[in-house]
Amino acid sequence: MTFLAIKVPKSKADEIRKRAESIGAKDRDRLITTEGDYVIIPILEGFEDKFKDFELIEQENPIFIREKSIYEVLKNKIPSDLQNYIPRSYKILGDIILVKISNEVSSYSKEIGEALLRIHPKCRSVWRDLGKEGALRRPTLEFLAGDPRATETTKLENGCYFKFDVKKVMFSPGNQYEKMRVAGMIEEGEVVVDMFAGVGYFSIPIAKHSRARKIYAIEINPESYHYLLENMRLNEVTNIIPILGDSKFVTPEGVADRVLMGHINCHEFIEVAIRALKNEGFIHYHEAVPLAVKDRPVRRLKDAASQLSKEIKILNLRKVKNYSPGVVHVVVDAYVY
Numbered sequence: 001m002t003f004l005a006i007k008v009p010k011s012k013a014d015e016i017r018k019r020a021e022s023i024g025a026k027d028r029d030r031l032i033t034t035e036g037d038y039v040i041i042p043i044l045e046g047f048e049d050k051f052k053d054f055e056l057i058e059q060e061n062p063i064f065i066r067e068k069s070i071y072e073v074l075k076n077k078i079p080s081d082l083q084n085y086i087p088r089s090y091k092i093l094g095d096i097i098l099v100k101i102s103n104e105v106s107s108y109s110k111e112i113g114e115a116l117l118r119i120h121p122k123c124r125s126v127w128r129d130l131g132k133e134g135a136l137r138r139p140t141l142e143f144l145a146g147d148p149r150a151t152e153t154t155k156l157e158n159g160c161y162f163k164f165d166v167k168k169v170m171f172s173p174g175n176q177y178e179k180m181r182v183a184g185m186i187e188e189g190e191v192v193v194d195m196f197a198g199v200g201y202f203s204i205p206i207a208k209h210s211r212a213r214k215i216y217a218i219e220i221n222p223e224s225y226h227y228l229l230e231n232m233r234l235n236e237v238t239n240i241i242p243i244l245g246d247s248k249f250v251t252p253e254g255v256a257d258r259v260l261m262g263h264i265n266c267h268e269f270i271e272v273a274i275r276a277l278k279n280e281g282f283i284h285y286h287e288a289v290p291l292a293v294k295d296r297p298v299r300r301l302k303d304a305a306s307q308l309s310k311e312i313k314i315l316n317l318r319k320v321k322n323y324s325p326g327v328v329h330v331v332v333d334a335y336v337y
């Protein structure tokens, strides 16, 4: 796709813009920009002849007024039999874009990255999202477009700032509602233990939006921990107690009114979570569950409670999001006594 424009001296710009608009030549999707003493007026193909007195240029990085869809930008660059595989969704984390690209169009990854930058000109880099690795959920990313050094960003979500490096730590915008739901449940004066705190995904919104007395935020990955400390400072919260270490060993016992288990594979930690509670309290337990074993999270909670001779009441089970085909990420709210 070519993006034509005419280069007009500033003194003539207003007159020529009006003329271009009156004959329907101005491309309304692109912004008028300036270049030294000139104004760049985007025009549509077919109207070149109407502006012979001015220099005709092809814009390399036009700025779009109205967001075009990725499909529109790519339709002339990807063969029609593959266009069904053009990604329809992607994540914008602050000013960085992560996109999953199916193998069918992986040879067009660069074009997809460039198209996304064109649609979102304020973003600094685009990365192919190849999934997350291991217990630390470290992202695997491939650089596609923009500035490869642009990996650190700050995302504003629910009134909280989250600073992090997209190459070092994960961030799930899909869990946004869950973070506020939990923050909204907390009663004044509660003590909370967040066993998998990351960069503060749950701890920061709780500190900002609830009247919790204290939040123990435990994180094993020093890189995530670094951003947890940074986010406590950015959000000016003072009631988080950060702990660097493995929550299996460093979770305090008998202190909490509520324990958050925000890791999708943490069933081996349920007994530790129960021990963190005062005599009784709430647990919010996350798990990635294949639909074939839907009852598994509730069974695991009940088994762990009975191991410790405790009673457990299941209050709620909700889907956080689809995790992969046939697997859902759920959270179970339970009361242990």
Ligand SMILES: C[S@@+](CC[C@H](N)C(=O)[O-])C[C@H]1O[C@@H](n2cnc3c(N)ncnc32)[C@H](O)[C@@H]1O
Pocket (backbone or CB within 6 Å): 135, 136, 137, 170, 171, 172, 175, 195, 196, 197, 198, 199, 201, 218, 219, 220, 221, 224, 245, 246, 247, 248, 262, 263, 264
């Ligand atoms: C899946 S992330 C948290 C995601 C978050 N709940 C969200 O909504 O985006 C899990 C975090 O737990 C940390 N983690 C994994 N195993 C841990 C352990 N044994 N002790 C403490 N933190 C751990 C990881 O490093 C990661 O930062």
